[in-house]
Amino acid sequence: MAKNEGLSTEAIARTVAETMYRKDVASSSIGITPKEIRPGHAVMTLRITEAMLNSHGMCHGGYIFMLADSTFAYACNSYNQNTVAAAAQINFLRPVVLNELLTATATEISKTGRTGLYDVVVKNEAEETVACFRGNAHTIKGQMIPGLSERDEQ
Amino acid sequence: MAKNEGLSTEAIARTVAETMYRKDVASSSIGITPKEIRPGHAVMTLRITEAMLNSHGMCHGGYIFMLADSTFAYACNSYNQNTVAAAAQINFLRPVVLNELLTATATEISKTGRTGLYDVVVKNEAEETVACFRGNAHTIKGQMIPGLSERDEQ
Amino acid sequence: MAKNEGLSTEAIARTVAETMYRKDVASSSIGITPKEIRPGHAVMTLRITEAMLNSHGMCHGGYIFMLADSTFAYACNSYNQNTVAAAAQINFLRPVVLNELLTATATEISKTGRTGLYDVVVKNEAEETVACFRGNAHTIKGQMIPGLSERDEQ
Amino acid sequence: MAKNEGLSTEAIARTVAETMYRKDVASSSIGITPKEIRPGHAVMTLRITEAMLNSHGMCHGGYIFMLADSTFAYACNSYNQNTVAAAAQINFLRPVVLNELLTATATEISKTGRTGLYDVVVKNEAEETVACFRGNAHTIKGQMIPGLSERDEQ
Numbered sequence: 001m002a003k004n005e006g007l008s009t010e011a012i013a014r015t016v017a018e019t020m021y022r023k024d025v026a027s028s029s030i031g032i033t034p035k036e037i038r039p040g041h042a043v044m045t046l047r048i049t050e051a052m053l054n055s056h057g058m059c060h061g062g063y064i065f066m067l068a069d070s071t072f073a074y075a076c077n078s079y080n081q082n083t084v085a086a087a088a089q090i091n092f093l094r095p096v097v098l099n100e101l102l103t104a105t106a107t108e109i110s111k112t113g114r115t116g117l118y119d120v121v122v123k124n125e126a127e128e129t130v131a132c133f134r135g136n137a138h139t140i141k142g143q144m145i146p147g148l149s150e151r152d153e154q
Numbered sequence: 155m156a157k158n159e160g161l162s163t164e165a166i167a168r169t170v171a172e173t174m175y176r177k178d179v180a181s182s183s184i185g186i187t188p189k190e191i192r193p194g195h196a197v198m199t200l201r202i203t204e205a206m207l208n209s210h211g212m213c214h215g216g217y218i219f220m221l222a223d224s225t226f227a228y229a230c231n232s233y234n235q236n237t238v239a240a241a242a243q244i245n246f247l248r249p250v251v252l253n254e255l256l257t258a259t260a261t262e263i264s265k266t267g268r269t270g271l272y273d274v275v276v277k278n279e280a281e282e283t284v285a286c287f288r289g290n291a292h293t294i295k296g297q298m299i300p301g302l303s304e305r306d307e308q
Numbered sequence: 309m310a311k312n313e314g315l316s317t318e319a320i321a322r323t324v325a326e327t328m329y330r331k332d333v334a335s336s337s338i339g340i341t342p343k344e345i346r347p348g349h350a351v352m353t354l355r356i357t358e359a360m361l362n363s364h365g366m367c368h369g370g371y372i373f374m375l376a377d378s379t380f381a382y383a384c385n386s387y388n389q390n391t392v393a394a395a396a397q398i399n400f401l402r403p404v405v406l407n408e409l410l411t412a413t414a415t416e417i418s419k420t421g422r423t424g425l426y427d428v429v430v431k432n433e434a435e436e437t438v439a440c441f442r443g444n445a446h447t448i449k450g451q452m453i454p455g456l457s458e459r460d461e462q
Numbered sequence: 463m464a465k466n467e468g469l470s471t472e473a474i475a476r477t478v479a480e481t482m483y484r485k486d487v488a489s490s491s492i493g494i495t496p497k498e499i500r501p502g503h504a505v506m507t508l509r510i511t512e513a514m515l516n517s518h519g520m521c522h523g524g525y526i527f528m529l530a531d532s533t534f535a536y537a538c539n540s541y542n543q544n545t546v547a548a549a550a551q552i553n554f555l556r557p558v559v560l561n562e563l564l565t566a567t568a569t570e571i572s573k574t575g576r577t578g579l580y581d582v583v584v585k586n587e588a589e590e591t592v593a594c595f596r597g598n599a600h601t602i603k604g605q606m607i608p609g610l611s612e613r614d615e616q
Contacts, residue, residue, distance in 0.1 A: 019209075026214035029205045051183045054227070055173075055298070060180035061239050062220025069216045073208070085215050086423065087444060089243035089397065089551055091579050091598070093572045109594060110555045115394065115446075117553050117594065132571060132579060134596060136395060136444070136553070138423075144209070240577065241549065241598060243397055245425050245444070247418045263440060264401045269548065269600075271399050271440060286417060286425065288442060290399070290549060290598070292577075327517075334522035337513045359491045362535070363481075363606070368488035369547050370528025377524045381516070393523050397551035452517070 007148065009039045013078035016144045017042070020077060027070045030063070034074060040108030040118075042074035048100045059096035067104045068120040068133035075106035076116050076137040080149040083116070088135040100124050104133075114139040161302065163193045167232035170298045171196070174231060181224045184217070188228060194262030194272075196228035202254045213250035221258045222274040222287035229260035230270050230291035234303040237270070242289040254278050258287075268293040315456065317347045321386035324452045325350070328385060335378045338371070342382060348416030348426075350382035356408045367404035375412045376428040376441035383414035384424050384445040388457040391424070396443040408432050412441075422447040469610065471501045475540035478606045479504070482539060489532045492525070496536060502570030502580075504536035510562045521558035529566045530582040530595035537568035538578050538599040542611040545578070550597040562586050566595075576601040 007015070017037040021028060027044075030052075036043040046067040054060040069088060076083040096102065103123050110117040116137035122130050143149070161169070171191040175182060181198075184206075190197040200221040208214040223242060230237040250256065256276050263271040270291035276284050297303070315323070325345040329336060335352075338360075344351040354375040362368040377396060384391040404410065411431050418425040424445035430438050451457070469477070479499040483490060489506075492514075498505040508529040516522040531547060538545045558564065564584055571579040578599035584592050605611070 021209070023211070024209040024214075025204060026206050026208050026216065050179060052180050054180050054224075055175070055178040055231075056236065056238065057177070058238075060178075060220065060223070061242070062180065062216060062223045065219045065223070065242075066214065066216025069214070069219070070208075077209075082210065084210065084212075084249075085246055087243065087245045087395065088215070088219075089241065089596070091241045091572075091596075092239055093574065093579065095238075110553075110591060112555065117555065129572060132596075134551070134553075134594075243442070243551065245418075245442075247420065247425065264399075264437060266401065271401065283418060286442075288397070288399075288440075329517070331519070332517040332522075333512060334514050334516050334524065358487060360488050362488050362532075363483070363486040363539075364544065364546065365485070366546075368486075368528065368531070369550070370488065370524060370531045373527045373531070373550075374522065374524025377522070377527070378516075385517075390518065392518065392520075392557075393554055395551065395553045396523070396527075397549065399549045400547055403546075 012080055012149050013037050013039045015148060016078055016080050017074050019145055020074060032067055032070050037074055037078060039078050040075055042071045042106045044071040044074065044104050046102045048096055048098055048102065050098060053098060061092055064096060064122060064131050065090050067102055068122055068131060071104040071106040072118050072120050072133065072135040075108060075118055077144060080143050080145055081139050082142040082144060083137045083139045086136045086138040088133060090131055090133045092131050094128055094130045096124065096130050102130065166234055166303050167191050167193045169302060170232055170234050171228050173299055174228060186221055186224050191228055191232060193232050194229055194265065196225045196260045198225040198228065198258050200256045202250055202252055202256065204252060207252060215246055218246065218250060218276060218285050219244050221256055222276055222285060225258040225260040226272050226274050226287065226289040229262060229272055231298060234297050234299055235293050236296040236298060237291045237293045240290045240292040242287060244285055244287045246285050248282055248284045250278065250284050256284065320388055320457050321345050321347045323456060324386055324388050325382050327453055328382060340375055340378050345382055345386060347386050348383055348419065350379045350414045352379040352382065352412050354410045356404055356406055358406060361406060369400055372400065372404060372430060372439050373398050375410055376430055376439060379412040379414040380426050380428050380441065380443040383416060383426055385452060388451050388453055389447050390450040390452060391445045391447045394444045394446040396441060398439055398441045400439050402436055402438045404432065404438050410438065474542055474611050475499050475501045477610060478540055478542050479536050481607050482536060494529055494532050499536055499540060501540050502537055502573065504533045504568045506533040506536065506566050508564045510558055510560055510564065512560060515560060523554055526558060526584060526593050527552050529564055530584055530593060533566040533568040534580050534582050534595065534597040537570060537580055539606060542605050542607055543601050544604040544606060545599045545601045548598045548600040550595060552593055552595045554593050556590055556592045558586065558592050564592065
């Protein structure tokens with residue numbers, strides 16, 4: 001996969017993330033915020049609000065998943081080839097309460113052809129792991145920013 | 155596990171769900187709605203709004219997960235023993251777009267001691283399966299409605 | 309996907325399974341036996357021997373997985389398009405002991421393009437579920453029996 | 463959890479593994495070999511033989527799973543509290559062929575009360591990752607070597 005002559009893979013990853021985030025109402029509307037984007041890698045945060053609490057008074061697992069899933073999406077879309085989640089699994093290790101700030105870090109484990117595997121670790125402010133997420137990515141047609149990088153000729 | 159003399163397991167399941175839903179801001183605030191609750195079983199719906207769309211203009215997988223996870227929670231808490239998700243996996247089979255109404259149906263596969271396994275199928279209005287979810291439940295201390303059913307003496 | 313004029317999809321599925329099984333030393337050498345093969349569907353059995361016991365004196369989870377994985381493979385290869393497992397998850401629900409006969413039943417949940425999702429339920433002779441398996445299939449190039457069915461033009 | 467006065471946790475882990483391996487016919491009979499055992503950690507190898515090949519002429523995924531599952535078992539039993547696999551998931555990243563020597567490394571991600579989460583990475587001789595495995599452990603009653611370490615008072 002050749003790259004745009006004028007842009008490094010790091011610059012492409014950051015530019016794609018900025019464009020994604022402007023369109024990604026689901027993430028921005030609840031406060032998910034990108035902190036660091038590199039090729040195959042992303043760090044994002046989420047502050048837990050009252051609207052995210054379940055009937056046990058703890059953060060609904062869906063919001064922890066959403067943070068992990070968004071972080072995964074920014075990591076696997078960082079090459080400017082449209083990529084979607086095919087599957088994901090999550091282990092909930094520790095309850096999350098009101099006002100906690102969660103930080104999710106996505107790492108690329110494998111990328112072959114149209115499929116990729118990513119790990120996301122979600123930690124609280126005490127650096128305790130609250131959830132482990134593993135996501136399977138599938139590349140589809142199209143680019144987030146057409147022409148920014150060369151087309152993937154798969 | 156003996157039951158309250160005056161209430162059937164069906165009535166306990168419905169009463170627990172009503173109490174859960176009043177406290178479950180995460181589910182109610184985004185429009186997740188219980189349609190049917192029985193012991194170990196739940197059906198819930200979610201209408202996809204603009205705030206749920208990701209950068210590809212499709213429903214963010216996190217909201218599909220949240221619907222499935224809530225439906226799982228109402229199924230596994232239906233015995234009035236507090237139960238949380240320990241792990242879950244989801245397969246995304248079909249994109250979901252703006253304004254679609256999703257229906258999730260949770261079924262109990264297994265329940266032994268403190269652990270349970272539940273399947274949730276999420277369908278669109280055309281009855282096409284958009285996601286399959288499998289969740290591992292773990293019973294913790296406490297009852298959603300203390301005294302409604304006999305305490306589980308584990 | 310058009311089919312061989314002379315053979316029904318059922319006949320193709322059975323013929324493919326016979327050819328697979330002759331080459332599938334891993335399954336046949338430990339006693340995994342096909343009982344029923346239809347398009348997207350398979351039933352196979354395994355008798356637990358002393359060589360399959362772990363340090364707790366119970367059947368090693370690997371052999372339960374192997375039975376489920378083989379049954380999944382025969383179900384997803386039944387269309388005569390070479391297909392491999394990309395991922396799988398298994399929940400172990402009940403211990404399995406020496407001499408038990410396990411029966412695994414694989415069902416197709418979804419099949420779109422090159423990817424498929426299959427559920428496998430493993431039961432003992434008392435019809436109790438001992439494990440639930442979910443596998444993601446990925447179609448690769450080639451046919452188990454070249455020319456038996458038309459080539460998939462993906 | 464207090465420990466035997468005379469033995470370090472490292473010595474307990476090694477002693478437990480030796481006892482496990484003597485009883486673990488499933489692992490030893492196919493050539494799975496422990497290489498390194500520490501508390502919550504294990505490294506084990508497996509050489510792929512003809513009896514492990516599937517109908518595509520590649521190593522059956524069940525044997526890759528079995529290596530990973532055994533390595534996971536030795537890691538999570540290293541505290542001398544009997545522990546079994548409740549669930550596991552595996553991603554197959556690369557085909558494995560005849561005569562390859564696989565090395566699996568298990569790492570403890572989390573351990574709380576009776577449940578633990580472990581990652582296992584399986585590599586070939588070229589140090590390429592062929593599979594990623596994540597296992598959920600559940601502590602049951604009993605010790606592999608009664609009295610070697612103090613009883614877990616859960």
